[in-house]
Amino acid sequence: MIAVHRAARAWRAADSAAGGLPLDLGLYAVSAAFAAVTAVTSTLPPHRAWGSVAAVGYLLAALAVAGQLLGRHRWPATATVRARAAVTGFAWATTALLPLLLQAVQRASGRTDRAQEEVVVVEDAGIRLADQGSPYLSHDAIAALPADERLLGYTPYQPGMALFGLPRAAADAWWTDSRVWFALVTALVLALAVTTLRQPGRPGAGRPAGAVLRGVQAATVLPVCALTLATGGDDLPVLALCLLALAFAAADRPGAAGVAVGLAGALKLFAWPVALVLLFWAVTRRATGRFTLGALGLPLAALVPALLVDRDALVENVLRFPLGHGLVTSPAQSPFPGHLIATALPAGRGVAAALLVAAGAAIAVRLLRRPPGTAAATALVCGYGLLAAILLMPSTRFGYLLYPLALLVWAPALRRPEPVSAESRTAALSRA
Incomplete structure (x- = not known):
């Protein structure tokens, strides 16, 4: 716990230095290097295509931030935040949206190597949903597929994810x-989240714009997010x-909150741990019924037609398939500790599973003894819990790190601003 507090203090110090611009510069510079390395070394064609475009976008964003650093003393703090937000928007457009659109157009023109497998899986699920009312193939139908096509026959998502594949059922085009x-x-959901945090008249309104902007960056321009959106996206x-x-x-x-996390849970199981932690928060607010109606009702309603x-x-x-009991196994095998333990040690899968259960039990005890009373504390529990689960699962993906990273960086944007005393306001005016 002490290490966590120290890390939080170090993060706040780095994030507040020079209006957050040095951290922006480091983010875009390191991201440019990552994208360039990806373009040259990745074995996945969609990733190489992303890197060749995103490296330029990150480099231009880094140059823009360097220019802001040189001239920051001429601008008020509010102008600095607005300029940082503009660069963030530019970075997302050039490192996520532009590569995405280029790959979508190339794919529509016949390039079969311009999308990850999950894109095809979601679109096929949407077509099946439109044709037969369920996005899923049965065990026998998957078994009847050629051996090298059975993996794509599985749809390891909740039924709501197939809605994103419905447009493909109507037409075969880039859009x-x-x-x-x-x-x-x-984009629409993140815009609503920012509006909610900054909306006048709401509890805690007026949260620091810099903290909110940093949270948005973690969900958009961070390479693991931009790469995922451009090549897979689900x-x-x-x-x-x-x-x-x-x-x-x-x-x-x-x-x-229940409706939002319920919609997420109707798309993918990864949202269910977040819903569980939020349920403990709702208990502290004496709002269990209002929260549960959406958080549990929407995922269950999505399951009924299937x-x-x-x-x-x-x-x-x-x-069956996510638990490793399908006709084929998941290719998710990033070299995290859980996977390494499962593959390198005798009875390694059992050891990894035991560690995962122990981590889950520790989080459960923490929630029962001290449920999170604020949204910021809830985000931290979700972030650290998902990070532990991803690192300890025997089969997982590097891209899943986008969840804990974004949740942890989002936490400061959720904290209620401390009231400013008259003495502090006078001192600030005297320094101006």
């Missing part, structure tokens, strides 16, 4: 690429809805 709709929903709407739920929690709107059409197909895709 029906599911990534386009992932990006659109992500995690970004889920993340954005989780951040919106926390923003609603910071504004003391438990019902809206259950009625083919219950076994739902279980095969949503439970």
Whole structure:
């Protein structure tokens, strides 16, 4: 716990230095290097295509921030934040949206190497949803596929994710690429989250614009997010809805928080731990009923049509396959500790599973003994909990780190601003 507090203090000090510009410069410079290395060394064609475009975008953003640093003494603090926000928007447009659109257009023109597998899976799920009322193939239908196509026959998402594939059922064009709709929903949801945090008249309104901007950067221009959106994208709407739920929690709107995280849970299981931690927050606000109505009701309602059409197909895709009991195994094998333990030690999968259970038990004890009473504390529990789970799961992806990273950086934007005393206001005016 002491190490966490020290890390938080160090982060706040780095983030507040020179109006946050040095940290911006470091973010874009390191991201440019990462994108350039990805363009040269990645074994995945969509990733190489992303890196070749994003490296230029990050480099231009870094140059813009360097110019802001040189001239920052001429501008008031509010102008600095607005300029940083403009660079953030430019960076997201050039490192996520532009590569996404280029790959979508190239794919529509016949390039089959311009999308990750999840794009195809979501679009096929949307087509099946439109044709037969369920996004899932049954066990027998997957078994009938050629061996090298069975992995793409699985849809390991909640039923709501298939909605992003519905445009492909209507037309085969660049704008029906599911990534386009992932990006659109992500942008709209993040805009609503920022508006919620900055809305006058709401509890805690007037949160520092710099903290909110840093949270937005973590969900947009951070390479793991920009790369994911441009090449695959299905995690970004889920993340954005989780951040919106926390923003609603910071504004003391438990019902809206439940709806937001419930929508996320209707898309992907990754939102369910966030919903669970938010439930403990709702208990401290005596709003369990209002929160649970959306948080639990929406995911359950999304499951009903698939259950009625083919219950076994739902279980095969949503439970058996993620748990490793499908016809094929998940290719998610990033070299995190859980995977290394599972593959390198005797009975390694059991050891990794035991560590994962122990981490989950520790978090459960923490929630029961000291449930989070604020949205910021909730975000920190979610962030550290998901980080531990991702590191300890035997099968996981590097890209999943976007969840804990964004949640942890989002936490300072959720804190209520401390009231400014008359003495502090007078001292600030005397220094001006």
